[in-house]
Amino acid sequence: MTVKIDNCIDIVKEDDKVICPSARVPYYPLVVKRGRGAIIEDVDGNNYIDLLSSAAALNTGHTHPKVVDAIIKQAKEFIHYTPAYMYHESLVKLAKELIDITPGHFNKKVAFGLSGSDANDGVIKLARAYTGRSKIITYIQSYHGSTYGAISMSALSLNMRRKIGPLVPDIHHIPYPDCYRCLFDKNEEICDLECLKLLENDFKHYIPIEEVAAIVIEPIAGDAGLVIPPKKYIDKLYSLCKEYQILFVSEEVQQGFGRTGKWFGINHFDIEPDIVVMAKSIASGMPMSAIVAKEEIMQSMGAPAHLFTMGGNPIACRAALATIEVIKEENLINHSKELGEYVKERFNEMKDKYSLIGDVRGLGLSIGVDLVKDRDTKEKAQNAAAKICYRCWEKGVLLTFFSNSVLRIQPPLVINKEQIDKALNIIEESINEYINGHIPDEVLEIAKGW
Ligand SMILES: Cc1ncc(COP(=O)(O)O)c(C=O)c1O
Numbered sequence: 001m002t003v004k005i006d007n008c009i010d011i012v013k014e015d016d017k018v019i020c021p022s023a024r025v026p027y028y029p030l031v032v033k034r035g036r037g038a039i040i041e042d043v044d045g046n047n048y049i050d051l052l053s054s055a056a057a058l059n060t061g062h063t064h065p066k067v068v069d070a071i072i073k074q075a076k077e078f079i080h081y082t083p084a085y086m087y088h089e090s091l092v093k094l095a096k097e098l099i100d101i102t103p104g105h106f107n108k109k110v111a112f113g114l115s116g117s118d119a120n121d122g123v124i125k126l127a128r129a130y131t132g133r134s135k136i137i138t139y140i141q142s143y144h145g146s147t148y149g150a151i152s153m154s155a156l157s158l159n160m161r162r163k164i165g166p167l168v169p170d171i172h173h174i175p176y177p178d179c180y181r182c183l184f185d186k187n188e189e190i191c192d193l194e195c196l197k198l199l200e201n202d203f204k205h206y207i208p209i210e211e212v213a214a215i216v217i218e219p220i221a222g223d224a225g226l227v228i229p230p231k232k233y234i235d236k237l238y239s240l241c242k243e244y245q246i247l248f249v250s251e252e253v254q255q256g257f258g259r260t261g262k263w264f265g266i267n268h269f270d271i272e273p274d275i276v277v278m279a280k281s282i283a284s285g286m287p288m289s290a291i292v293a294k295e296e297i298m299q300s301m302g303a304p305a306h307l308f309t310m311g312g313n314p315i316a317c318r319a320a321l322a323t324i325e326v327i328k329e330e331n332l333i334n335h336s337k338e339l340g341e342y343v344k345e346r347f348n349e350m351k352d353k354y355s356l357i358g359d360v361r362g363l364g365l366s367i368g369v370d371l372v373k374d375r376d377t378k379e380k381a382q383n384a385a386a387k388i389c390y391r392c393w394e395k396g397v398l399l400t401f402f403s404n405s406v407l408r409i410q411p412p413l414v415i416n417k418e419q420i421d422k423a424l425n426i427i428e429e430s431i432n433e434y435i436n437g438h439i440p441d442e443v444l445e446i447a448k449g450w
Pocket of ligand 1: 055114115116117118143144145146218222223251252253254255279280
């Protein structure tokens, strides 16, 4: 490490004494001072190219001037008045915009909250209230948040379920269609959607299908390591939902707002979900979530079944309106698509050189680079991922990994070609340093990741 990080270290030591460990997944001691676009600066004055976007929550980049302006203007007028009791104009404007960009040719309504977690809790409530059924189906290795409902829907790690039970009942988890690590050792040509047959088998033996209220799926499984389902899987799942009046819920908290090169991940599949869940990038870093659902579904619950005093905060609403404007005006969706293709190409070139890279996958600027110990066994190379991310940070690139071994490439969509090229060169240098044994094991004590 050649750069100075004394101030960072001091703050991290103090943080350790007072912050609950359940709220942090450690990678390296970076203490943020300011951010601009795709660059962040730490409290020691070091600059980093951000490939994480605050966990995909800053698609418009750091402190976009239009977003900052909207926040300041609103803060000078009024900071909050709860929409639970009174009304404000930006709430209505934003709801109309969200309805407009969300897929589905039917009347919709919006429910606002503060985080992806609470929105997913809302989905459980809405689905049960509307259908009169109790069962919810989600996926193994999914992460939907950490309120009780959302964590009960999640199945990513034992730590997030251990010791906190009983969880919300009647939520069932099924395997995500992961074609790289297919549970049935099939490939695309011979795949007969065996993983979906598992669900059909569940329906036969222990989950009465007429009691299923909703299936909640991420159109790209984010924290599972950016896994893309085959289109035929989504088509068949959707048909199944329609046949048995099960609500199809697209969970877009991580993949929404242009991240995948379309407004929402589900836009890559030709279907109209009954409910779309959004948060993270919706308001460029201001706390906000939204559930956009068919009007009749929204009409099924009365107040205060899903209501938050601080929900639909006007500053967050104005930030969200500015966010949508920026995404449209700066053509960020197309930029995400085109730059994403380029980034995948660069990683595929690296894959030709380094057997450490087992798979490169993604849509738009939501890209996963899966590191393996062996291309045949596909055993995850967790230490490699941790060491490479740590070395990248030392060299000025903020890179993380999830699903043990998958490098997470989700930069702000405003990142330019020069910045991404610089970041990619540093990643390749770090891969080489890892392969040559130049990254010490001590790093593993710090960069723990998911
Ligand atoms: C797909 C997905 N859903 C839900 C959440 C939870 O959102 P929040 O942390 O805003 O509650 C996350 C957060 O990482 C996520 O990636």
